[in-house]
Amino acid sequence: MPNPKSLTLLGLETSCDETAAAVVRRTDDGQITVLSSIIGTQFEQHAPFGGVVPEIAARAHVEAIDAIAAEAMRAAGIGFDALDGVAATAGPGLVGGVMVGLAFGKAVALARNVPLVAVNHLEGHAVSARLGADIPYPFLLLLVSGGHCQLLEVAGVGACTRLGTTIDDAAGEAFDKIAKSLGLPYPGGPALEKLAATGDPSKFELPRALLGRKDCDFSFSGLKTAAARQAEKITDETSRADLAAAVQAAIARQLSERTDRAMKLYRDSHPGQALRFVVAGGVAANGAVKAALRKNCDDNGFSFDAPPLAYCTDNAAMIALAGAERLALGLVDDLDAVARPRWPLDEASALSHPSSSFGRKGAKA
Missing domain, CATH: 3.30.420.40 (ATPase, nucleotide binding domain)
Incomplete structure (x- = not known):
């Protein structure tokens, strides 16, 4: 395991219509530094339809992910050999897009022999305010x-x-x-x-x-x-x-x-x-x-x-931070981690008290 004194992770986020990559460094004394945060939007592709079209979003992620990740690494001023791990959104979201970012994360983890952390997108949002302030649990x-x-x-x-x-x-x-x-x-x-x-x-x-x-x-x-x-x-x-x-x-x-x-x-x-x-x-x-x-x-x-305005909407810095917090505790994932269109943060409550009636999937969470 890497030294939890300082963890540097590449984060990847592709759950909806933003292709995002970021590099975040976390130390065990609570210091969090966003070394880079790059977000590629798809507004022009979806604007004619008045909303996100899943197939268009997935194809746009495929076209953009390599350049976005390369730009995040360049802006951070480090090489892939400086990474302690890679964190990628594994759900919930539009599953075609989720698969793109997760597959890219697996490729980086395999090629660089670093741990993979498959992050719940909602957990990324849960920690996003910690990118701008020291907010202890609970x-x-x-x-x-x-x-x-x-x-x-x-x-x-x-x-x-x-x-x-x-x-x-x-x-x-x-x-x-x-x-x-x-x-x-x-x-x-x-x-x-x-x-x-x-x-x-x-x-x-x-x-x-x-x-x-x-x-x-x-x-x-x-x-x-x-x-x-x-x-x-x-x-x-x-x-x-x-x-x-x-x-x-x-x-x-x-x-x-x-x-x-x-x-x-x-x-x-x-x-x-x-x-x-x-x-x-x-x-x-x-x-x-x-x-x-x-x-x-x-x-x-x-x-x-x-969160700071830059981290309110979907971004990869929050995914990298969630991954760093998990990696510091030794919580990593195998390369067979799957993309999940639905993934509740509290799975016990979701199963015991579903928000929707039988036969309906309900909200993505």
Whole structure:
């Protein structure tokens, strides 16, 4: 095993429509240095379709992965002989893309005789805030992105307990699909936030999900449908901005309400401990969502942390860090590690309390 005093890993991320590679160095005293982080986007390829097309994404990853990884190594200023390991996303995600990055990682591990760490993409998001700040375990995590929406207790490396999850769509998917209904360009989430800045959220009344339940689960499909129907009737720019603002407020409100419940549960089960809250994932970059969650933290006595903007969306630095934390504990994978389209962080909860009814796969997580 390499010396855990200092671990340098190449990270690879290809779970959706970003081809990303990064080099991260981690020391056992908590110092984390991102030596490079390169992200190749596929916006132009997917824009005509208003969303990610899996086959197009997989082919684009194949075409880009070699150059992206080479650029990450060049920017880091090191050669492959300086690596202590390679970490690659092995799921969950679009499995064709996941296979590309994982296969490339296996090739590097085999050629350079270094350990392979097959990383859960969600675990990468879970540690992403640690790329910008010293955040000790344990903490309460809201993971909110285009494919995932979960509240989790994170006790340590690979030790996550699910408190709530979406029963249908993720918040980021709702942002993107409603943006498409409003005629906004892909990617829709940032475009909707920009339009919402000039709107009045009180002009539209949108449904509130799961009001009769007291758990921490989410649901955004009803909101998505209602907003799409409203969008069909809109003929002026002012109303488009008002609907965008109403959608953003509704998503932020639901995230805030469920987070408030989770904070109370977490506080009751961790008496006398420091209360830390982390929000991660692409939606963590949304200003209205951040403001609502900061208020939750103020009201419940939690600290607030989010990744730097560069690491909110999918990136390979978070995969490299998750891999380094696992490698420091001796947690490595064989070269027969498989790509997984679905891979829950808390597999016990996913099996005992599935979020979707029998016969449905449900959300990617």
